Amino acid sequence: xxxxxxxxxxxxxxxxxxxxxxxxxxxxxxxxxxxxxxxxxxxxxxxxxxxxxxxxxxxxxxxxxxxxxxxxxxxxxxxxxxxxxxxxxxxxxxxxxxxxxxxxxxxxxxxxxxxxxxxxxxxxxxxxxxxxxxxxxxxxxxxxxxxxxxxxxxxxxxxxxxxxxxxxxxxxxxxxxxxxxxxxxxxxxxxxxxxxxxxxxxxxxxxxxxxxxxxxxxxxxxxxxxxxxxxxxxxxxxxxxxxxxxxxxxxxxxxxxxxxxxxxxxxxxxxxxxxxxxxxxxxxxxxxxxxxxxxxxxxxxxxxxxxxxxxxxxxxxxxxxxxxxxxxxxxxxxxxxxxxxxxxxxxxxxxxxxxxxxxxxxxxxxxxxxxxxxxxxxxxxxxxxxxxxx
Amino acid sequence: xxxxxxxxxxxxxxxxxxxxxxxxxxxxxxxxxxxxxxxxxxxxxxxxxxxxxxxxxxxxxxxxxxxxxxxxxxxxxxxxxxxxxxxxxxxxxxxxxxxxxxxxxxxxxxxxxxxxxxxxxxxxxxxxxxxxxxxxxxxxxxxxxxxxxxxxxxxxxxxxxxxxxxxxxxxxxxxxxxxxxxxxxxxxxxxxxxxxxxxxxxxxxxxxxxxxxxxxxxxxxxxxxxxxxxxxxxxxxxxxxxxxxxxxxxxxxxxxxxxxxxxxxxxxxxxxxxxxxxxxxxxxxxxxxxxxxxxxxxxxxxxxxxxxxxxxxxxxxxxxxxxxxxxxxxxxxxxxxxxxxxxxxxxxxxxxxxxxxxxxxxxxxxxxxxxxxxxxxxxxxxxxxxxxxx
Numbered sequence: 113x114x115x116x117x118x119x120x121x122x123x124x125x126x127x128x129x130x131x132x133x134x135x136x137x138x139x140x141x142x143x144x145x146x147x148x149x150x151x152x153x154x155x156x157x158x159x160x161x162x163x164x165x166x167x168x169x170x171x172x173x174x175x176x177x178x179x180x181x182x183x184x185x186x187x188x189x190x191x192x193x194x195x196x197x198x199x200x201x202x203x204x205x206x207x208x209x210x211x212x213x214x215x216x217x218x219x220x221x222x223x224x225x226x227x228x229x230x231x232x233x234x235x236x237x238x239x240x241x242x243x244x245x246x247x248x249x250x251x252x253x254x255x256x257x258x259x260x261x262x263x264x265x266x267x268x269x270x271x272x273x274x275x276x277x278x279x280x281x282x283x284x285x286x287x288x289x290x291x292x293x294x295x296x297x298x299x300x301x302x303x304x305x306x307x308x309x310x311x312x313x314x315x316x317x318x319x320x321x322x323x324x325x326x327x328x329x330x331x332x333x334x335x336x337x338x339x340x341x342x343x344x345x346x347x348x349x350x351x352x353x354x355x356x357x358x359x360x361x362x363x364x365x366x367x368x369x370x371x372x373x374x375x376x377x378x379x380x381x382x383x384x385x386x387x388x389x390x391x392x393x394x395x396x397x398x399x400x401x402x403x404x405x406x407x408x409x410x411x412x413x414x415x416x417x418x419x420x421x422x423x424x425x426x427x428x429x430x431x432x433x434x435x436x437x438x439x440x441x442x443x444x445x446x447x448x449x450x451x452x453x454x455x456x457x458x459x460x461x462x463x464x465x466x467x468x469x470x471x472x473x474x475x476x477x478x479x480x481x482x483x484x485x486x487x488x489x490x491x492x493x494x495x496x497x498x499x500x501x502x
Numbered sequence: 503x504x505x506x507x508x509x510x511x512x513x514x515x516x517x518x519x520x521x522x523x524x525x526x527x528x529x530x531x532x533x534x535x536x537x538x539x540x541x542x543x544x545x546x547x548x549x550x551x552x553x554x555x556x557x558x559x560x561x562x563x564x565x566x567x568x569x570x571x572x573x574x575x576x577x578x579x580x581x582x583x584x585x586x587x588x589x590x591x592x593x594x595x596x597x598x599x600x601x602x603x604x605x606x607x608x609x610x611x612x613x614x615x616x617x618x619x620x621x622x623x624x625x626x627x628x629x630x631x632x633x634x635x636x637x638x639x640x641x642x643x644x645x646x647x648x649x650x651x652x653x654x655x656x657x658x659x660x661x662x663x664x665x666x667x668x669x670x671x672x673x674x675x676x677x678x679x680x681x682x683x684x685x686x687x688x689x690x691x692x693x694x695x696x697x698x699x700x701x702x703x704x705x706x707x708x709x710x711x712x713x714x715x716x717x718x719x720x721x722x723x724x725x726x727x728x729x730x731x732x733x734x735x736x737x738x739x740x741x742x743x744x745x746x747x748x749x750x751x752x753x754x755x756x757x758x759x760x761x762x763x764x765x766x767x768x769x770x771x772x773x774x775x776x777x778x779x780x781x782x783x784x785x786x787x788x789x790x791x792x793x794x795x796x797x798x799x800x801x802x803x804x805x806x807x808x809x810x811x812x813x814x815x816x817x818x819x820x821x822x823x824x825x826x827x828x829x830x831x832x833x834x835x836x837x838x839x840x841x842x843x844x845x846x847x848x849x850x851x852x853x854x855x856x857x858x859x860x861x862x863x864x865x866x867x868x869x870x871x872x873x874x875x876x877x878x879x880x881x882x883x884x885x886x887x888x889x890x891x892x
Contacts, residue, residue, distance in 0.1 A: 174540070175738060176537055
């Protein structure tokens with residue numbers, strides 16, 4: 113008897129997490145991770161919230177709790193959907209998850225039969241590819257343009273029958289692009305018509321430091337699933353995210369959540385809620401955006417100066433990532449092996465392609481390095497690209 | 503296209519959690535939950551630990567972290583295995599999970615193909631039945647005696663080819679029984695010979711308030727999987743448990759963990775570790791045992807006084823549960839409906855039977871009620887049993 117179950121055969125390991133191990137030594141300039149800038153973590157405020165929760169509600173905060181999550185935190189999320197995005201999402205249809213990564217696992221469990229067609233963006237979020245892989249879907253991919261998913265390609269892909277479409281319309285990971293309002297509208301129309309369940313993941317949506325906010329796709333498609341996270345606006349170590357879905361799916365998600373870990377850390381849920389009510393999260397987000405804008409400008413500026421003209425890159429209006437496309441003849445694994453010798457790291461683009469490809473692409477993260485370090489790192493990458501192209 | 507995936511069809515909802523909703527009103531005497539006594543939670547000590555972690559390591563504690571878990575916490579667990587159980591479990595083979603419930607989910611993912619034979623105790627832990635059900639095994643059950651799993655029945659069940667055997671040898675949930683050393687030795691021999699992967703779950707092992715410690719089954723079977731939890735010795739709200747398995751399984755578990763939620767709450771891991779080093783966990787466990795012994799004595803004593811002689815019940819030497827067997831003609835759902843009218847709740851035994859049965863059994867929890875309330879609740883159940891048998 114084989115020991116390991118068949119479903120694990122095609123689950124990719126996170127190349128990113130493997131790279132992170134290599135780049136842990138402090139002299140490496142790493143653009144590889146997807147780490148928020150720890151300078152932004154509200155440490156003092158969370159300390160106050162911890163003390164407040166334990167002194168006022170210690171017994172409840174440390175006890176087993178409801179699978180659905182802490183009701184007041186779900187109310188907060190509901191109110192914020194209304195205030196920031198004009199969406200009516202009742203607290204009852206929100207399930208608190210162990211980071212939004214767990215929401216992806218629950219979706220896979222509850223919605224994917226082996227062989228179901230799951231449509232991914234190309235490039236797409238690696239964590240979703242990993243989580244869904246466990247449930248053995250048939251991945252299809254649809255390419256992204258600078259203004260979002262390619263509409264004719266989406267239409268064609270959906271024509272063949274697709275169960276799920278997963279997307280990150282705001283400051284996309286890994287590409288940094290944002291769907292235009294028009295693409296959101298058009299895509300939603302096609303997805304609704306074809307009864308494709310849309311999963312709209314939005315971990316970075318509040319981190320817009322340039323340009324205008326664009327309404328969520330949900331506005332054009334009532335039946336979509338929404339994912340959210342506190343990892344990028346508060347702290348990832350608390351592992352707090354959420355999922356909202358139509359009632360029949362919600363019910364199955366709750367059953368799956370119960371089987372997966374009973375409920376999300378109740379102490380952290382109460383600490384976060386207390387933090388959110390004792391402080392202005394809007395003011396905190398403004399302070400994060402200010403820092404990320406400076407870091408983003410440092411990276412995009414340096415790329416303009418040091419990268420040869422034939423290298424293309426996105427210019428994100430928010431979030432944490434820039435996406436680079438090299439001339440076809442230059443494989444990013446070659447570039448990776450060359451720049452790591454100069455103590456610089458990034459993530460090659462290939463793992464973000466559920467159906468293969470992307471050999472000449474890479475992802476750069478700017479939120480984890482100060483501007484002068486970004487300048488130096490991009491300079492080294494630029495010089496190496498020139499050497500390899502020469 | 504059906505929306506919900508086939509694998510969710512046979513996942514039972516937790517009857518316990520459904521009951522908990524009914525019994526939330528404070529005048530109901532509830533023996534239904536599996537809640538630790540919140541009076542035992544080390545609130546002040548955890549508050550100090552929170553402050554210490556945030557002031558000294560805030561940035562690290564709130565950042566993304568290693569999938570495997572906080573290394574120092576894994577070292578602590580490793581050292582405790584050596585000290586308390588004489589087992590050599592290196593930190594590298596320990597993965598921190600979001601409560602030990604998540605370990606069950608990961609085991610299901612990584613080891614269970616649809617139709618694989620999984621052997622459960624009868625009665626067995628409901629959380630394991632739920633978690634494994636998602637992966638569509640073929641459950642087989644083997645009955646428990648007062649000294650553990652029935653050896654001839656185990657032999658017979660294994661003869662047909664079994665992939666996994668899940669057991670809780672110490673202060674079993676739901677039955678409260680403990681495997682004798684002889685049963686551990688005999689069972690391990692059979693399981694090793696038949697290449698059955700044994701999962702030894704041990705959430706209550708440290709809570710022995712009577713009798714002598716018995717070596718873990720692992721001592722007789724190097725290849726078994728160990729599960730552990732801090733829920734019953736510190737606090738369940740922190741959702742911290744762990745799993746240890748042979749290397750090839752460990753590797754797949756880590757991949758599955760990454761896909762499931764990236765890593766367990768890093769803040770809580772550091773807070774717990776700091777709590778464990780700043781305080782004597784042994785002294786804390788002694789104080790829990792003292793309380794549970796009094797509660798257990800109150801329940802077992804009251805049952806002796808108020809239950810008719812034909813009602814059988816276990817007399818646990820640790821843990822949190824007593825198991826009751828009524829005369830065959832009395833269905834516990836009838837008893838449940840009658841006692842709930844008298845504001846007393848328990849869990850009927852049926853959901854703990856993976857293959858059906860147990861209609862005349864029930865589980866009582868004593869850790870969540872003070873002795874006088876236990877006395878009153880057992881009195882009401884006893885009177886109701888007598889009425890129904892009359």
